[in-house]
Amino acid sequence: MYLGRVIGTVVARRKVSGLEGAKFLVVQPLCDQLREQGPTQVAVDTVQAGPGELVYLVGSREAALALDPYFVPVDAAIVGIVDGLHRPERDTQDWTP
Amino acid sequence: MRLCKVIGSVTAAIKHPTYAGLPLMIVQPLDARSMEEKGSSLLAVDTVQAGPGDQVLVMSEGSGVRQILKTAKTSSPIRSVIVGIVDAVTIDEGGE
Numbered sequence: 650m651y652l653g654r655v656i657g658t659v660v661a662r663r664k665v666s667g668l669e670g671a672k673f674l675v676v677q678p679l680c681d682q683l684r685e686q687g688p689t690q691v692a693v694d695t696v697q698a699g700p701g702e703l704v705y706l707v708g709s710r711e712a713a714l715a716l717d718p719y720f721v722p723v724d725a726a727i728v729g730i731v732d733g734l735h736r737p738e739r740d741t742q743d744w745t746p
Numbered sequence: 747m748r749l750c751k752v753i754g755s756v757t758a759a760i761k762h763p764t765y766a767g768l769p770l771m772i773v774q775p776l777d778a779r780s781m782e783e784k785g786s787s788l789l790a791v792d793t794v795q796a797g798p799g800d801q802v803l804v805m806s807e808g809s810g811v812r813q814i815l816k817t818a819k820t821s822s823p824i825r826s827v828i829v830g831i832v833d834a835v836t837i838d839e840g841g842e
Contacts, residue, residue, distance in 0.1 A: 650770070650789035650826055652756075681753055681772045681787045695823075696760050705756060705770070705789055707823045711808040715762055715823035728823055729761035729770070736754035736772060737798040 650707050652679045652731065655698050659691050667721035674698060674727060676706065681734070682741055692725035703731040703746070749776045749832060750804045752796050753787060764822040768815075771796060771828060773804055779837055790826035791815075803830035 657675035664671070672694045680686045683703070695715045698704050704727045707715065712726035734744035750773035758770070769792040777784040781801075788806070793814060796802050805811065806826040814827055 650791075650824070652789065681774075686786060695762050705758065707825050709808070709825060711811075711823045711825040713823075714808070714821040717821070726762075726823055729756075729758035729765060731756055731758050733757040734754065734772070735757070735798075738751065738753040738774075 650705050650728070652681065652683070653677060653690075653692070653704055653706050653727075654679055654683075655700050655702050655704060655727070656689065657700065665722060667718060668693075668723070671716065671721075671723070674700075676704070676725070676727065678706075679703075681736060681739065683734075683744065690725055692727050693723045694727045696727055696730055698727050698730055703744075705729045705731060747803050747805045747829070749778050749781075749835065750774055750790075750802050750828075751776055751783070752798050752800045752802055752828075754798055756789060762823055764824060765791070768792070768824075773802065773826075773828065775804075776801070778835055781835070788826055790828050791824055792828045794828055794831055796828050796831055801832040801835075802828045803832055805829050
């Protein structure tokens with residue numbers, strides 16, 4: 650699992666069956682210092698996240714398991730909205746929204 | 747599985763139901779030879795009461811995770827779990 654920030658939404662009118670009703674968001678993955686890490690990606694949202702929010706995601710096969718039914722073709726899912734980051738092993742202050 | 751160091755923790759009130767009650771930690775992979783940080787950190791569910799600074803063993807494979815968490819449901823969207831706290835690592839590559 651990894652951190653990311655929601656930076657947009659994706660609308661797809663025609664989708665494979667199983668993805669009807671799924672909400673897609675554009676996410677920028679972040680490192681634990683909240684610096685951008687890697688390319689943006691599209692993730693399915695399971696927690697009603699909104700633009701600008703810090704979230705955590707699960708990737709690979711497990712992303713599909715966040716949905717019901719879970720035999721659907723997704724490879725990233727937003728599964729939590731972050732309230733706080735506590736990083737005593739880094740020279741970084743705690744993060745709160 | 748990967749050797750990692752626990753960096754800290756993440757709190758979230760709104761989350762997928764399978765994450766309810768499970769501590770979520772930030773872990774930094776380590777190189778086993780030097781025990782220095784290598785690669786980028788990730789998030790992992792804690793099952794062994796690990797704390798910041800602990801060296802831990804992290805498994806990143808979903809079906810094993812579902813066995814550990816003993817979720818009756820087969821559908822838990824959790825990929826990485828801390829499965830052990832490391833006491834010692836010995837490297838012996840057969841050299842002098």
